[in-house]
Amino acid sequence: DGGITQSPKYLFRKEGQNVTLSCEQNLNHDAMYWYRQDPGQGLRLIYYSQIVNDFQKGDIAEGYSVSREKKESFPLTVTSAQKNPTAFYLCASNAGGRETQYFGPGTRLLVL
Amino acid sequence: GENVEQHPSTLSVQEGDSAVIKCTYSDSASNYFPWYKQELGKRPQLIIDIRSNVGEKKDQRIAVTLNKTAKHFSLHITETQPEDSAVYFCAACEKLTFGTGTRLTIIP
Numbered sequence: 659d660g661g662i663t664q665s666p667k668y669l670f671r672k673e674g675q676n677v678t679l680s681c682e683q684n685l686n687h688d689a690m691y692w693y694r695q696d697p698g699q700g701l702r703l704i705y706y707s708q709i710v711n712d713f714q715k716g717d718i719a720e721g722y723s724v725s726r727e728k729k730e731s732f733p734l735t736v737t738s739a740q741k742n743p744t745a746f747y748l749c750a751s752n753a754g755g756r757e758t759q760y761f762g763p764g765t766r767l768l769v770l
Numbered sequence: 771g772e773n774v775e776q777h778p779s780t781l782s783v784q785e786g787d788s789a790v791i792k793c794t795y796s797d798s799a800s801n802y803f804p805w806y807k808q809e810l811g812k813r814p815q816l817i818i819d820i821r822s823n824v825g826e827k828k829d830q831r832i833a834v835t836l837n838k839t840a841k842h843f844s845l846h847i848t849e850t851q852p853e854d855s856a857v858y859f860c861a862a863c864e865k866l867t868f869g870t871g872t873r874l875t876i877i878p
Contacts, residue, residue: 693868701859702868748813756802758819759816759866760816
């Protein structure tokens with residue numbers, strides 16, 4: 659899982675501001691995922707992409723947007739429509755389907 | 771969609787004893803079941819997984835059992851050590867629906 663990087667490690671958002679979280683992988687994985695983790699809680703799926711130029715909503719997609727223009731990259735934008743964005747955001751990737759997911763180190767988003 | 775329930779939410783065991791965490795799932799088509807360990811502030815790390823064509827898998831002190839008929843699977847940790855203290859998550863299904871986690875504390 660060292661092949662997945664996320665930046666920044668910490669991110670601060672002001673009211674009404676859109677922010678973008680970066681996720682890059684060099685594992686040649688087809689599928690990439692974004693999860694949100696709240697303190698003491700499990701992981702909830704925001705968006706996932708099984709192939710370049712295609713992505714699907716997860717369980718909590720409202721207030722978020724993604725793009726998948728390159729196989730290696732799957733950025734997540736937290737829009738101003740997301741009223742409670744404070745959380746730990748984890749990106750993951752795998753070879754697709756029922757293969758092991760590997761996680762990035764995460765980005766902690768805080769609201770000013 | 772898939773629903774995964776995990777129990778217990780917290781578990782404390784004496785060092786050297788065994789710990790068992792259980793998960794149930796709803797989608798009978800699920801056939802891949804990983805377990806992740808997450809230390810505070812870190813990323814989840816895969817510790818063991820099982821596919822539906824086997825009923826049990828073991829890796830040193832860690833084992834996972836799967837009962838497809840009853841739609842549940844369990845993580846077993848034997849001879850627990852302080853470094854086993856962490857939050858453990860189960861998952862099921864292709865998009866990996868996660869359980870809510872179990873905070874395991876090993877008492878020295």
